[in-house]
Amino acid sequence: MNSYDHSSIEAKWQKQWDDAGIFKTNQNPTDKMYILVEFPYPSGNLHVGHWYAFAVTDIFARYMHHVGKDVFFPFGFDSFGLPAENAAIKRGLNPKDWTYSNIAHMQKQVKSMGTMIDWSTQVATSDPEYYRWTQWLFLQFYKKGLVTHEQSHVNWCPSCKTVLANEQLEAGLCERCSSVVEQKVMMQWNIKITQYADRLIDDLDDVAWPTHIKESQKNWIGRSHGTFFTFDIKDAEENIKVFTTRPDTFMGVTYVVIAPEHELIQELKSTISNWNEVEEYIERTNQKTNLDRQTNKQKTGVQLNGIKAIHPATKQEIPIFISDYVLASYGTGCVMAVPAHDERDFEFATLYNLPIVQVVEPAITSNTPSIINKKPYLDLSGHLINSGEFDSLPVSEAQEIITTRYGTKTTTYKLQDWSVSRQRYWGCPIPMIHCASCGVVPVPEQDLPVRLPDMDKIEIRDDGKSPLAHNTEWVTTTCPACGGSAQRETDTLDTFVDSSWYYMRYTDPVNESEFASADALRTFMPIDFYSGGSEHTNRHLLYARFFFKVMYDLGLVTQTEPFITRNNRGLILGPDGEKMSKSKGNVIDPDSVVETVGSDVVRSYLAFMGPYGEAGNYPWDPNGVVGIRRFFERVFALASRAGQNDSQQSLVALHTMLSKIHYDFEQLKFNTALSKLMICLNELEKHECSVKTLSQFLIPLNVFAPHVAQEIWEMIGFSGFVYHQKFPVADLGVLEGQSFKIMIQINGKTRFSHETSNSLSEADVLECIGGTDEYKKWVGDKKIIKTIYVKDRLLNIVVSE
RNA sequence: GCCGGGGUGGCGGAAUUGGUAGACGCGCACGACUCAAAAUCGUGUAUCGCAAGGUGUGCGGGUUCGACUCCCGCCCUCGGCACCA
Numbered sequence: 044m045n046s047y048d049h050s051s052i053e054a055k056w057q058k059q060w061d062d063a064g065i066f067k068t069n070q071n072p073t074d075k076m077y078i079l080v081e082f083p084y085p086s087g088n089l090h091v092g093h094w095y096a097f098a099v100t101d102i103f104a105r106y107m108h109h110v111g112k113d114v115f116f117p118f119g120f121d122s123f124g125l126p127a128e129n130a131a132i133k134r135g136l137n138p139k140d141w142t143y144s145n146i147a148h149m150q151k152q153v154k155s156m157g158t159m160i161d162w163s164t165q166v167a168t169s170d171p172e173y174y175r176w177t178q179w180l181f182l183q184f185y186k187k188g189l190v191t192h193e194q195s196h197v198n199w200c201p202s203c204k205t206v207l208a209n210e211q212l213e214a215g216l217c218e219r220c221s222s223v224v225e226q227k228v229m230m231q232w233n234i235k236i237t238q239y240a241d242r243l244i245d246d247l248d249d250v251a252w253p254t255h256i257k258e259s260q261k262n263w264i265g266r267s268h269g270t271f272f273t274f275d276i277k278d279a280e281e282n283i284k285v286f287t288t289r290p291d292t293f294m295g296v297t298y299v300v301i302a303p304e305h306e307l308i309q310e311l312k313s314t315i316s317n318w319n320e321v322e323e324y325i326e327r328t329n330q331k332t333n334l335d336r337q338t339n340k341q342k343t344g345v346q347l348n349g350i351k352a353i354h355p356a357t358k359q360e361i362p363i364f365i366s367d368y369v370l371a372s373y374g375t376g377c378v379m380a381v382p383a384h385d386e387r388d389f390e391f392a393t394l395y396n397l398p399i400v401q402v403v404e405p406a407i408t409s410n411t412p413s414i415i416n417k418k419p420y421l422d423l424s425g426h427l428i429n430s431g432e433f434d435s436l437p438v439s440e441a442q443e444i445i446t447t448r449y450g451t452k453t454t455t456y457k458l459q460d461w462s463v464s465r466q467r468y469w470g471c472p473i474p475m476i477h478c479a480s481c482g483v484v485p486v487p488e489q490d491l492p493v494r495l496p497d498m499d500k501i502e503i504r505d506d507g508k509s510p511l512a513h514n515t516e517w518v519t520t521t522c523p524a525c526g527g528s529a530q531r532e533t534d535t536l537d538t539f540v541d542s543s544w545y546y547m548r549y550t551d552p553v554n555e556s557e558f559a560s561a562d563a564l565r566t567f568m569p570i571d572f573y574s575g576g577s578e579h580t581n582r583h584l585l586y587a588r589f590f591f592k593v594m595y596d597l598g599l600v601t602q603t604e605p606f607i608t609r610n611n612r613g614l615i616l617g618p619d620g621e622k623m624s625k626s627k628g629n630v631i632d633p634d635s636v637v638e639t640v641g642s643d644v645v646r647s648y649l650a651f652m653g654p655y656g657e658a659g660n661y662p663w664d665p666n667g668v669v670g671i672r673r674f675f676e677r678v679f680a681l682a683s684r685a686g687q688n689d690s691q692q693s694l695v696a697l698h699t700m701l702s703k704i705h706y707d708f709e710q711l712k713f714n715t716a717l718s719k720l721m722i723c724l725n726e727l728e729k730h731e732c733s734v735k736t737l738s739q740f741l742i743p744l745n746v747f748a749p750h751v752a753q754e755i756w757e758m759i760g761f762s763g764f765v766y767h768q769k770f771p772v773a774d775l776g777v778l779e780g781q782s783f784k785i786m787i788q789i790n791g792k793t794r795f796s797h798e799t800s801n802s803l804s805e806a807d808v809l810e811c812i813g814g815t816d817e818y819k820k821w822v823g824d825k826k827i828i829k830t831i832y833v834k835d836r837l838l839n840i841v842v843s844e
Numbered sequence: 845g846c847c848g849g850g851g852u853g854g855c856g857g858a859a860u861u862g863g864u865a866g867a868c869g870c871g872c873a874c875g876a877c878u879c880a881a882a883a884u885c886g887u888g889u890a891u892c893g894c895a896a897g898g899u900g901u902g903c904g905g906g907u908u909c910g911a912c913u914c915c916c917g918c919c920c921u922c923g924g925c926a927c928c929a
Contacts, residue, residue: 214926255848259924262847267928287929300929340927366927373928380929386845387927457928577923651869653857658849660922664856670869673884706860715858718868725868786864791910793864831909837863841909 047679049641052754057157065766068161070566072113077567078104079546079606081575081583082119085145085167086126089152091615091623091649091663092576094633098646099655099713100574101158105746106708106716108159109770115567117164117549118153120146123174124538125203125219128469131501138469138501142169152634157642157749159766164549168471168541173548175492176558177541178474180590182485183597184234185475192475192483195231196304196372197462198224198333204503205466206231208537209459210582215334223332229507232473232534234461236589240264241454242603243588252609253656256580263581265457270442270450272379274299274352277360279314281307283352286374286455291441292381293449294430295402297392298362299352300344300378302371303328308347316349321365328367342368342391355449356431366391374455382419389419403438404428461586463537468501468510470535478522478529487523493531509533542583543590546570546605558599570606577611577658584609610711614660615649631663640672643748647671647717650747656711674721675751678744681728682737682755689733694777696726697736702773704743717747734759739771787812788839789821805832812838 060066080100083093097118104116127138146167153160166173184190198207202222206229211218236243244264247257269288276282283299301307303325308315315321324345344366351360368387369378382392383401392399406424427433427441436444446452464473472493474486486493496517501510511517512533522529544558551563575584584606591605616622617629624630636645648671652661700723707716720743727740738761745752745765756765782800785808786793795817797808809830812818825842832838 253849255923258848262925265925265928269929285929289929337926342927368927368929370928378929385929387929390927455928457925580924651856658923659857661856664870666870667856674869676884703860710860712858714856715860715868718858721868784864788863788910791863791908793910796864829909831863833863837910839863839909 047641047676047751049643049750050638053155053157053642053750056750056753057154060764060766063764065764066116066159066161067163068115068117069113072115072566074112075115075567076107076112076572077115077570078107078572079117079549079570079574081573081579082121082542082545083149084124084126085120085122085142085149087145087148089149089633091631091633093153094156094645095612095615095649096574096576097153097158097160098156098642099650100572101156101160102646102650102713102746103572103655103708103711105159105749105766106770108766109742109746109768110705111769114159115550116158116160117166117552118160118162119164119166119545119549120149120168121538121542121545122146122167122169123470123535123541125205125467125469128467128501131469132503137497139169139497142469155634155637155642156646164552166545166548166552168538168545169469169495171492171494172553172555173545174471174495174541176548177471177536177544178486178491178493179488179558180544180594181536181540182474182488182491183599184593185485187593187597189235189238189593191233191235191460192230193233194228195233195462197227197229197231199227199229199507200224203467204505204507206462206464208462208539208582210539210585212333215332215337223334225332226329227507229464231462232464232475232532232536234463234540236461236586237456237458239589239592240266240456240458242592243458243585246588246592246604250604250609251607253611256577256584256609256611259580260585263458263585266454267456268452268454270446271375271453272355272450274355274361274379276311276314276363277351277353279311279350281310283307283363283377284375285377285379286453287379289381289384289442290446290450291427291436291438292384292402293379293445294356294427294433295381295383295400296354296361296379297382297398297400298364298380300364300366300369300380300391301347302369302376303365303367304371305365305376307377308365311347311350314350315347317345317347321345321347324365331367336367340368342366342387342394344368344391344395346395362397364391364395372459373457384419386419400429402427402430461537461589463540464534465537466507466509466534467503468495468498468535470538471495471541472511473532473534473536475532476520476522476529477532478525478527480527481522481524481529484522484524484529490523495535509535511535539583539586543587544594546587547600564600568600569602569604572608572610573606574610574612577613580611610656611658612655613653613658615652616660616662618663618665620662636668640668641675641750643675643751644668644671647674647747650713651717653714654710654712655714674724675748677724677728678740678751678755681724681732682759685732685734685737685759687733688731689736690730692730693727693732693736694774695781696723696730697739698773698775698777699723700743701739701771702775702778708746713747716743720744720747741765742768742771783835785835786837787817788837790841791839793837794821802835804834805830805838808832808838 080096104114108114122142127142130136130141131138198212200207200217200222202220217224244261244266267288269286270290272285274283312318344364347363350363352363354361380388382388382399403425423438425438427436433441472495474493476484478484496514498514518530520529520531547559550567551559554560594600595603619629621627621629648668653659700719704716704719741752741756753765780800782798784796784798786796797812822842828841828843830840
């Protein structure tokens with residue numbers, strides 16, 4: 044009896060595929076397709092999400108392989124990062140040993156998926172052979188002037204004891220440990236991603252990504268067009284530069300507000316008469332966390348006594364305030380307040396009894412009353428009032444004229460520069476040297492990599508420094524410029540730097556003289572399909588695009604976008620419909636499911652849960668898994684009784700499936716692709732089915748269930764690997780002459796149908812159905828007003844009632 | 845508040861883009877096999893109705909011979925951003 048013993052089948056075929064090396068990448072592809080999945084962090088254990096990422100993408104990769112693409116499907120590990128270091132601190136483990144034993148274990152787990160991954164491509168970002176090139180790229184960025192080392196306002200996680208990028212915050216909390224993040228000023232290495240803000244937005248036009256991903260990135264970058272105005276300060280040399288998107292409201296400015304952290308305040312210290320009060324407010328602001336500032340939106344502030352700003356147009360003196368509702372990091376850090384037309388300014392003005400001057404009269408439209416009822420309102424279709432010479436100008440015209448007269452056109456972004464310094468050990472050392480006489484000196488390229496030293500004890504102190512700082516032997520070095528004694532930089536790079544270029548290293552993973560050869564890059568880049576998690580939309584995906592653009596400018600790559608298409612995966616939820624978590628006890632362990640029902644079942648079930656391209660979150664149904672298992676068992680059962688002949692129905696079933704299934708794969712609808720195989724099997728079971736027909740069925744099945752397909756392939760007497768088979772082409776001749784139904788509608792409602800095997804004209808259909816009882820019942824002697832005929836699909840007869 | 849997705853049986857989801865709503869799978873019910881149960885196989889399964897037939901894709905309108913699909917107005921829900929001037 045041919046039963047489905049998944050364990051032995053999987054072990055058997057995985058070994059044979061491996062021994063035969065059938066998944067080796069074709070280095071001279073004629074029709075290349077680079078399929079990439081975000082590489083995992085080697086946490087130590089594979090979860091269902093990893094399966095959903097790699098096994099289901101493997102289904103897509105295998106489909107592409109069978110239809111003739113030269114698929115490149117690599118794999119690696121994003122192996123620097125905090126968990127290794129935390130394991131070291133908590134449990135006294137060596138971060139390197141911990142990481143590499145996890146990698147070894149996870150590799151085995153991934154191999155159990157039975158994917159067509161080419162393992163010879165594997166990279167790990169913590170390998171010196173890899174991070175050598177991370178450092179090299181960092182130095183190229185530095186030479187291009189894109190790297191700065193400066194005092195910066197940073198997000199500090201007191202629990203992780205390291206700096207976080209804005210992208211690593213979630214509602215003011217550390218994304219990793221949910222600690223309340225503090226604000227600090229520290230010397231930091233920053234990369235000037237803001238210089239690429241425009242291109243990062245504009246080039247989105249060139250990629251075929253889902254709209255929501257593009258929109259999210261645009262939002263994150265937050266480009267807005269507006270005007271700078273400069274307000275002089277009476278009897279002082281300094282002035283206040285503000286940014287606004289509503290220059291038309293310029294004549295309604297009744298005061299200005301400066302962010303408390305703004306350096307201008309310090310410069311004005313001697314002229315401010317209530318300095319004590321001001322200083323106290325600044326102190327209070329500095330102690331506030333981002334979270335406080337975001338949740339407690341009650342307006343507070345302090346007027347700067349003794350100084351006044353001068354309105355550039357009216358020359359009137361207006362008060363100056365500091366308030367934490369103005370952010371230092373956005374625009375100029377100063378705003379002109381127009382309480383009549385801005386909610387926040389309105390609130391503040393009401394609190395401090397400041398004048399409110401309406402300068403825009405809304406246009407009379409149907410929704411005007413609701414605008415006016417709202418105390419401060421914005422109306423872009425109105426005209427100006429109380430604005431002197433600008434009165435009666437429409438808003439858009441006023442914006443132009445006032446900007447030309449008093450201001451400068453400009454563009455600002457929400458995106459901030461990328462802070463890449465991390466005060467932790469297990470990361471890529473920043474290849475910089477601090478010399479007392481020469482300052483910051485980059486490590487010469489021939490000295491790369493700057494190796495991370497092995498350290499017996501990893502200890503995080505409260506000095507805000509990396510554990511590396513306490514390794515004097517490693518820190519002490521000589522200055523490449525003057526030869527004097529110098530210190531190494533002890534911060535390590537944000538791991539998002541490591542992962543910004545790994546997909547290029549895959550193309551040439553063991554190259555010792557370049558990060559990747561131009562030849563390899565030309566052969567495999569760009570990435571045709573990139574699957575990842577939606578949490579990376581505004582982080583990895585943005586950083587990687589930025590990296591690639593800089594590399595383009597450096598002449599290192601020839602394209603401007605690395606990822607042609609992008610697919611954000613959804614989440615696999617627990618059987619209870621909730622996100623899997625240990626505390627909820629709803630975690631599915633893929634290893635144990637694989638053990639009981641087999642790898643092929645898990646792969647296929649994950650594909651069957653729902654469409655892959657829509658980022659839907661699907662609950663894991665243990666019964667659903669059993670359904671897939673039954674399907675494979677039925678294929679085995681069919682195999683044991685397949686003979687030499689086919690009934691016509693079997694051929695029709697096979698070729699119908701073969702003709703329709705491509706559409707599903709192309710739409711990433713692996714769920715409906717698999718359902719077409721099930722429909723086909725349902726038919727083959729009912730009719731006489733030949734070994735040959737079954738063998739053709741096995742090739743699309745191999746995409747989902749490579750072990751099952753291969754085993755049956757052998758069982759029914761075929762040799763070689765199914766992997767080497769081309770996807771069968773549907774024989775449309777078999778499908779010709781099949782009978783089909785033309786539905787008959789009366790007044791748009793389907794009432795009956797007419798079965799035929801020939802293509803019919805409208806008159807033919809009418810003639811065929813004219814004598815039927817159904818026709819007499821629904822049409823009878825009612826008057827036919829008109830008919831609509833969609834050839835061979837439907838005839839709609841409109842009759843009078 | 846702003847931006848972007850979604851609302852279809854008991855459940856996951858189909859409907860090739862305006863043409864038979866509910867494919868496929870799960871679950872459930874009944875039947876066969878069995879001493880019995882499981883497994884397996886078969887049949888059925890949106891809903892009201894004995895039936896003829898009616899009603900149904902979040903709600904209310906509209907366009908059309910015909911609407912899950914298009915338009916207008918709501919409601920709910922998920923995700924991202926959020927004092928961004």
